[in-house]
Amino acid sequence: MAFWGVEIKPGKPYTHQYDDMRGRLHISQATLGTGSSTDKSLLQCNVGDKSPVLLCSLLPDKTESCPLSLEFEEDDDVVFSVVGPRSIHLTGFYLGVVQDFGGDD
Amino acid sequence: MAFWGVEIKPGKPYTHQYDDMRGRLHISQATLGTGSSTDKSLLQCNVGDKSPVLLCSLLPDKTESCPLSLEFEEDDDVVFSVVGPRSIHLTGFYLGVVQDFGGDD
Amino acid sequence: MAFWGVEIKPGKPYTHQYDDMRGRLHISQATLGTGSSTDKSLLQCNVGDKSPVLLCSLLPDKTESCPLSLEFEEDDDVVFSVVGPRSIHLTGFYLGVVQDFGGDD
Amino acid sequence: MAFWGVEIKPGKPYTHQYDDMRGRLHISQATLGTGSSTDKSLLQCNVGDKSPVLLCSLLPDKTESCPLSLEFEEDDDVVFSVVGPRSIHLTGFYLGVVQDFGGDD
Amino acid sequence: MAFWGVEIKPGKPYTHQYDDMRGRLHISQATLGTGSSTDKSLLQCNVGDKSPVLLCSLLPDKTESCPLSLEFEEDDDVVFSVVGPRSIHLTGFYLGVVQDFGGDD
Numbered sequence: 001m002a003f004w005g006v007e008i009k010p011g012k013p014y015t016h017q018y019d020d021m022r023g024r025l026h027i028s029q030a031t032l033g034t035g036s037s038t039d040k041s042l043l044q045c046n047v048g049d050k051s052p053v054l055l056c057s058l059l060p061d062k063t064e065s066c067p068l069s070l071e072f073e074e075d076d077d078v079v080f081s082v083v084g085p086r087s088i089h090l091t092g093f094y095l096g097v098v099q100d101f102g103g104d105d
Numbered sequence: 106m107a108f109w110g111v112e113i114k115p116g117k118p119y120t121h122q123y124d125d126m127r128g129r130l131h132i133s134q135a136t137l138g139t140g141s142s143t144d145k146s147l148l149q150c151n152v153g154d155k156s157p158v159l160l161c162s163l164l165p166d167k168t169e170s171c172p173l174s175l176e177f178e179e180d181d182d183v184v185f186s187v188v189g190p191r192s193i194h195l196t197g198f199y200l201g202v203v204q205d206f207g208g209d210d
Numbered sequence: 211m212a213f214w215g216v217e218i219k220p221g222k223p224y225t226h227q228y229d230d231m232r233g234r235l236h237i238s239q240a241t242l243g244t245g246s247s248t249d250k251s252l253l254q255c256n257v258g259d260k261s262p263v264l265l266c267s268l269l270p271d272k273t274e275s276c277p278l279s280l281e282f283e284e285d286d287d288v289v290f291s292v293v294g295p296r297s298i299h300l301t302g303f304y305l306g307v308v309q310d311f312g313g314d315d
Numbered sequence: 316m317a318f319w320g321v322e323i324k325p326g327k328p329y330t331h332q333y334d335d336m337r338g339r340l341h342i343s344q345a346t347l348g349t350g351s352s353t354d355k356s357l358l359q360c361n362v363g364d365k366s367p368v369l370l371c372s373l374l375p376d377k378t379e380s381c382p383l384s385l386e387f388e389e390d391d392d393v394v395f396s397v398v399g400p401r402s403i404h405l406t407g408f409y410l411g412v413v414q415d416f417g418g419d420d
Numbered sequence: 421m422a423f424w425g426v427e428i429k430p431g432k433p434y435t436h437q438y439d440d441m442r443g444r445l446h447i448s449q450a451t452l453g454t455g456s457s458t459d460k461s462l463l464q465c466n467v468g469d470k471s472p473v474l475l476c477s478l479l480p481d482k483t484e485s486c487p488l489s490l491e492f493e494e495d496d497d498v499v500f501s502v503v504g505p506r507s508i509h510l511t512g513f514y515l516g517v518v519q520d521f522g523g524d525d
């Protein structure tokens with residue numbers, strides 16, 4: 001099993017938790033969900049107690065998809081949320097358990 | 106043999122099945138097919154009985170190609186379909202059989 | 211030697227043949243050639259006797275470059291052609307001979 | 316731990332220093348922060364005493380996200396700064412300590 | 421040391437030469453330099469005595485950054501030049517010496 005996909009809806013943050021069986025998650029793409037609002041929707045990410053960061057900005061009828069190439073392998077919760085009116089579909093795949101040569105986790 | 110390409114037509118979902126001989130499939134690109142409609146076409150993906158997710162949104166005369174970087178290695182069927190009036194060409198390549206260090210499949 | 215680049219001209223398809231010495235070809239990028247036509251140019255790919263697929267769509271003065279990330283390692287001829295008025299420059303690099311764990315080629 | 320993210324604010328350069336425990340940093344994406352200015356914001360990078368280079372250009376309401384795919388593993392300080400009115404959110408992940416076959420560092 | 425960046429100015433081609441110590445160069449991104457011209461700027465590449473190819477096309481106020489994903493490991497000189505009025509900033513990183521299983525170089 002490799003593929004991973006979720007729809008993040010406005011007002012309903014999604015929490016990703018590390019799963020020993022599946023390993024590191026690679027997120028490849030964000031795509032704007034269907035809807036009529038023409039305001040932009042931003043994808044925000046909160047990891048543990050760090051400051052939130054924006055991952056992408058989707059503009060209706062201009063840029064509705066955005067490649068991401070992010071990887072998550074955190075002990076902390078990773079919370080994705082939408083800032084804006086429309087849902088954002090996130091897709092990617094599990095890389096499996098990646099051997100890590102670093103020593104800080 | 107590495108290259109993989111299909112045209113997904115509106116109303117005709119395409120089912121990808123895992124093939125032991127070819128291994129994990131990497132999908133690299135989606136491109137809008139020819140046609141006169143100026144409405145957008147979305148690429149949707151259904152894996153097994155999970156909720157469908159959108160992979161990309163193609164806008165005629167604005168954004169007609171979209172990089173994807175997705176990988177599929179599912180026991181379940183993977184069904185690609187178009188939401189919209191024009192076909193979507195998907196291209197990518199087989200990665201071969203990837204050794205998986207995870208333990209959930 | 212790693213870099214690979216060709217200009218595909220309208221009406222002059224280009225055939226790529228696998229070369230044992232160079233191995234798998236990674237194509238990274240398509241860019242619209244110079245010219246005055248404002249009609250779009252599509253890049254089409256034919257592999258052996260399979261149906262042709264579109265790899266990207268380039269729109270003058272809007273989207274003149276497109277990342278591709280495709281890999282070719284076919285025994286069959288791979289024919290690239292332009293559908294439209296302007297040439298398309300393809301660039302990428304050889305990956306060398308990639309060990310393939312699959313068993314179908 | 317893999318994910319890395321920072322917000323670079325105008326007038327407040329951010330310095331990234333190599334950390335033996337985390338290894339090589341892959342930066343994947345730049346996204347324009349919220350704000351009302353419609354002027355573009357550029358991301359600039361200074362490494363040691365080399366000439367500064369621009370990493371991307373973000374255009375409000377046109378191109379608010381940009382994939383980057385850059386890697387940093389410098390002994391020298393790497394300073395990111397914004398040229399323009401709005402902040403830029405940078406995201407990526409640590410690759411861990413990458414074995415380097417070169418001999419110049 | 422991994423990061424690599426140069427500014428290619430109009431009328432001043434830049435020559436990249438392979439360096440045994442640093443190995444294969446991965447170029448990730450092109451970004452339009454500052455300036456007031458609204459004409460597009462193309463990035464051209466000449467390798468040895470092969471025909472020049474275009475790597476990307478940057479359009480002021482529309483598409484000012486372009487992901488590239490190209491790799492260079494040539495014995496021949498690689499010459500980058502700008503066709504157009506504004507400079508282009510190229511960034512990437514050294515991959516180190518990559519073991520090559522092919523036999524032609």
